[in-house]
Amino acid sequence: xxxxxxxxxxxxxxxxxxxxxxxxxxxATNDYITWYQQFPSQGPRFIIQGYKTKVTNEVAxxxxxxxxxxxxxxxxxxxLSDTAVYxxxxxxxxxxxxxxxxxxGTRLAVHP
Amino acid sequence: xAGVTQTPxxxxxxxxxxxxLLCAQDMxxxxxxxxxxxxxxxxxxxHYSVGEGTTAKGEVPDGYNxxxxxxxxxxxxLESAAPSQTSVYxxxxxxxxxxxxxxxxxxxxxxxx
Numbered sequence: 074x075x076x077x078x079x080x081x082x083x084x085x086x087x088x089x090x091x092x093x094x095x096x097x098x099x100x101a102t103n104d105y106i107t108w109y110q111q112f113p114s115q116g117p118r119f120i121i122q123g124y125k126t127k128v129t130n131e132v133a134x135x136x137x138x139x140x141x142x143x144x145x146x147x148x149x150x151x152x153l154s155d156t157a158v159y160x161x162x163x164x165x166x167x168x169x170x171x172x173x174x175x176x177x178g179t180r181l182a183v184h185p
Numbered sequence: 186x187a188g189v190t191q192t193p194x195x196x197x198x199x200x201x202x203x204x205x206l207l208c209a210q211d212m213x214x215x216x217x218x219x220x221x222x223x224x225x226x227x228x229x230x231x232h233y234s235v236g237e238g239t240t241a242k243g244e245v246p247d248g249y250n251x252x253x254x255x256x257x258x259x260x261x262x263l264e265s266a267a268p269s270q271t272s273v274y275x276x277x278x279x280x281x282x283x284x285x286x287x288x289x290x291x292x293x294x295x296x297x298x
Contacts, residue, residue: 105284116275116289175227
């Protein structure tokens with residue numbers, strides 16, 4: 074099974090930039106990297122997806138080095154509302170369900 | 186657009202009872218999924234469907250059945266509920282592939298006494 078490793082928890086303060094790194098040493102050639110955010114009592118919400126280099130959208134950036142064995146989700150200037158659990162997934166179109174692995178995720182706590 | 190809607194939001198069952206959880210999506214997505222999430226853990230895939238009329242087992246399928254008679258609906262059934270099935274159940278859909286972004290419902294909290 075595809076496996077990712079993330080820190081269990083992180084703490085930050087309002088206005089800071091937060092970087093959450095995910096390790097995926099056995100990523101396959103066709104795998105994409107996808108990040109989700111989950112608030113209490115809600116389903117996960119898609120944040121960003123990428124294959125290589127850098128992807129940026131209105132809420133986050135995703136940095137992927139050339140070897141693709143890790144990726145970093147960057148949240149600029151976090152606020153209290155960014156307190157949530159963040160999940161990293163690695164998978165491809167034809168890879169089957171066994172790559173849909175939501176691990177324990179990273180619990181981000183943003184403090185005033 | 187409602188996105189993904191799950192019903193009911195809460196339910197309490199007695200051991201041995203049966204029930205069906207309904208998931209409906211209005212995005213014309215081909216793929217649909219059922220997950221369970223236990224306290225402090227990530228989501229585990231129960232069953233999934235890659236299109237109308239198809240279903241397949243995920244990581245933890247035992248004790249559950251599913252049906253996808255219509256493209257927009259994906260039903261999860263518990264034939265004989267057990268306390269170990271106490272969990273929060275999430276339904277999700279994606280356009281046409283496992284690597285496509287998934288859209289999730291807000292979950293069903295199920296307690297089995």
